Amino acid sequence: MREINASKIREAVTELCLRANFELRQDVLRALRSALKKETGGRARNILKSIIENAQLAKKKRIAICQDTGLVSIFLEIGNDVAIKGDLEEALHGGVEDAYKKGHLRKSVVDDSLMRKNTNTNTPCIIHVDIVKGDRLKVTVSPKGFGSENKSAIKMLRPTAPASEVTDFILEVVKNAGADACPPLILGIGMGGTFDHAALLSKKALLRSIETRNTKKHFRMLEKDLLKAVNSLKIGPMGLGGKTTVLGVNIEEFPTHIAGLPVAVSVSCHATRSAEKVL
Amino acid sequence: MINITTPLTEDVRKSLKAGDEVLLTGTILTARDAAHKRLCDTLNKGKALPLNLKDAVIYYCGPTPARPGRPIGSCGPTTSSRMDLFTPALISLGLGGMIGKGDRSDEVTKAIKKHRCVYFLATGGIGALLSTKVRSSKVILYNDLGPEAIHKLEVKDFPLLVGIDSKGNNIYGKAGRKKE
Numbered sequence: 001m002r003e004i005n006a007s008k009i010r011e012a013v014t015e016l017c018l019r020a021n022f023e024l025r026q027d028v029l030r031a032l033r034s035a036l037k038k039e040t041g042g043r044a045r046n047i048l049k050s051i052i053e054n055a056q057l058a059k060k061k062r063i064a065i066c067q068d069t070g071l072v073s074i075f076l077e078i079g080n081d082v083a084i085k086g087d088l089e090e091a092l093h094g095g096v097e098d099a100y101k102k103g104h105l106r107k108s109v110v111d112d113s114l115m116r117k118n119t120n121t122n123t124p125c126i127i128h129v130d131i132v133k134g135d136r137l138k139v140t141v142s143p144k145g146f147g148s149e150n151k152s153a154i155k156m157l158r159p160t161a162p163a164s165e166v167t168d169f170i171l172e173v174v175k176n177a178g179a180d181a182c183p184p185l186i187l188g189i190g191m192g193g194t195f196d197h198a199a200l201l202s203k204k205a206l207l208r209s210i211e212t213r214n215t216k217k218h219f220r221m222l223e224k225d226l227l228k229a230v231n232s233l234k235i236g237p238m239g240l241g242g243k244t245t246v247l248g249v250n251i252e253e254f255p256t257h258i259a260g261l262p263v264a265v266s267v268s269c270h271a272t273r274s275a276e277k278v279l
Numbered sequence: 280m281i282n283i284t285t286p287l288t289e290d291v292r293k294s295l296k297a298g299d300e301v302l303l304t305g306t307i308l309t310a311r312d313a314a315h316k317r318l319c320d321t322l323n324k325g326k327a328l329p330l331n332l333k334d335a336v337i338y339y340c341g342p343t344p345a346r347p348g349r350p351i352g353s354c355g356p357t358t359s360s361r362m363d364l365f366t367p368a369l370i371s372l373g374l375g376g377m378i379g380k381g382d383r384s385d386e387v388t389k390a391i392k393k394h395r396c397v398y399f400l401a402t403g404g405i406g407a408l409l410s411t412k413v414r415s416s417k418v419i420l421y422n423d424l425g426p427e428a429i430h431k432l433e434v435k436d437f438p439l440l441v442g443i444d445s446k447g448n449n450i451y452g453k454a455g456r457k458k459e
Contacts, residue, residue: 043440047402054405064343064353067406104352106343106426116313118425147358147380147403179451180358180381182403238402239381239451240440271404 002079002135004279006086009139012277013095016141017072018103020275021064024055027209028186028272031247035184035237044242051237051270062103066271069105070143072096072125073203079134089127096141097121108146128200140207140276148185148269151177154199157261163222166191166263167229173265174230174246179239182269184247186210187230190264191219193254198262201252206266207274210248223249237270282436286334287375292397295441297448301399302436307336307378311357313427314420315365322368329420330429332374336399339379341426342416343406351416351432353406356380359398363387370396378439388447398443400450412437 029052036048058065074092078084100107100122109123110116132138153173157165170189177185190201213220226249236242247270256262283291285305295301308330310318321328339359343352359379366377367390374396380403383391391398401409412434420429442450 050402050405050408054408057411058353058407061407063346063407063410065407066404067341067343067353067355068357069343069353104344104346106341106352108341108426118427120425150358178382180360182380238400240400269404 001081001083003083003085004137006084006088006091008279009084009088009137010091010095010098012139012279013074013092013141014099014102016139016275016277017096017099017105017143020141020143020273021069021103021105022062023059024065024271025274027211028247028270029055031210032184032270035244035247039237039242039244041236041242043240044237044244047237047240048244064103064105065273066145066269067106068108068145068147069100069122070145070273071109072122073142073144074125074127075140075142075204075207076127076129077132077138078129079132079136081135082137092127093123093125096125097123137279138276139279140274142203142207142274144273145269145271148177148181148267151181151267152202152265154195154262154264156195157263159259159261161261166222167226169263170226170265171229171233173267174233174235177267178235181267182271183235183239184237184244184270186247186268186272187226187249188266188268189226189249189251190266191251191253191262192256193262194256195262197254198264199266201254202264202266205250205252206268206272207276208250208252210250214251214253216253219251219253223251285336285375287336287397288334289395292375292395292445295397295444297441297444297450299441301439301441303336303399303439304435304437305433307338307432307434307437308419309338309340309342309430309432311339311341311427312361313424314429315362317421319365319368328372332369332372334373334375336376336378337369337374338432339377342430343426345416349410351410351413354410354413355403355406356401359383366390370394382449382451383443388443388449391443391445392447395445397441397445399439400442401437401439409437
């Protein structure tokens with residue numbers, strides 16, 4: 001067994017929350033630059049230029065890329081041969097709290113969905129754990145804003161539904177998101193599993209580089225088709241028209257039941273943030 | 280590019296057209312979901328608002344805290360449509376303009392036309408860049424709401440687009456419209 005101290009995990013979570021909020025992902029930045037080359041309209045170009053300039057300024061001055069510094073989801077992959085010394089849960093919430101205080105990040109979490117009192121710590125965070133082989137611990141943080149989160153959706157399709165129904169549903173979600181979700185978007189799509197698992201897969205899909213395609217050929221094709229179909233909506237940067245409505249479409253999938261085809265779409269903005277570290 | 284200053288008088292509002300690029304200088308007030316609810320709860324109880332909205336500009340924004348030595352942190356717009364239920368009541372009190380992102384409801388558009396108000400768009404997700412246009416920031420109301428408190432911001436050349444003008448014309452083409 002390899003021992004990892006919970007205090008190390010806490011430090012890693014803090015470091016990752018700060019990095020995610022100040023430094024736009026390189027894959028996203030490259031996609032924005034390539035979108036700028038393709039756009040011809042003045043408005044779309046100006047918006048993309050501002051987004052790129054904003055990313056540079058945020059990194060240099062250590063100011064949050066977006067004021068919505070999100071509700072933090074933490075994804076852990078814990079190796080079978082890892083023994084965590086100390087309180088893991090406290091380390092995760094504590095790491096988030098430290099980052100949001102130290103980094104002057106916005107505290108956007110309320111204690112109760114109806115009573116709505118700000119916890120002033122940006123905690124609790126959402127924790128997902130996978131057990132994997134090996135003696136490593138991978139920590140991924142994803143601080144996600146709610147302008148886009150509010151537009152996410154799930155649909156339980158018929159098991160015999162053709163791929164075109166999946167496409168139709170996703171187009172409907174993107175149209176409904178319109179300008180509100182800060183396009184150009186990144187779409188994380190979860191297919192298969194159960195209602196809850198499809199939603200989780202859609203979140204995990206957002207963590208993958210948008211330059212990496214699904215390993216299965218038919219899902220890879222669907223990712224490409226969806227990218228094309230969504231961009232043909234011409235919603236464009238900030239919904240003001242243009243060629244770039246999405247920067248990337250990532251699908252994660254899982255076996256499912258004979259009676260169903262769950263499809264979940266996590267809508268994410270042009271400031272899609274995540275950072276990871278292996279301990 | 281059109282330069283405008285606050286207070287946003289009716290003459291200025293009427294001169295702006297959907298799609299115009301504007302640089303705004305002056306005082307704006309931040310208010311988002313919780314502050315809107317509280318303002319409208321006050322009105323619903325038959326009480327007067329604790330601030331004057333005549334010709335004022337409300338910015339749908341909850342900034343990140345300022346680093347030492349800076350007036351404000353990241354401060355981009357939030358989604359305007361969540362404020363739609365509350366907005367007509369505030370417009371009827373003489374509110375001059377609103378800044379946010381995304382489209383508005385038909386009810387808001389109707390109120391904008393009736394009272395010759397203006398809805399501006401700021402680019403979402405560029406809060407670090409927009410923070411360089413803010414000279415000062417001070418919480419003036421609802422301090423207990425934290426990031427959702429009403430902040431008074433002094434801005435210089437804050438870049439905006441006219442989203443819905445005083446005649447109800449809307450910048451979003453067919454693609455940007457949420458409702459089919």
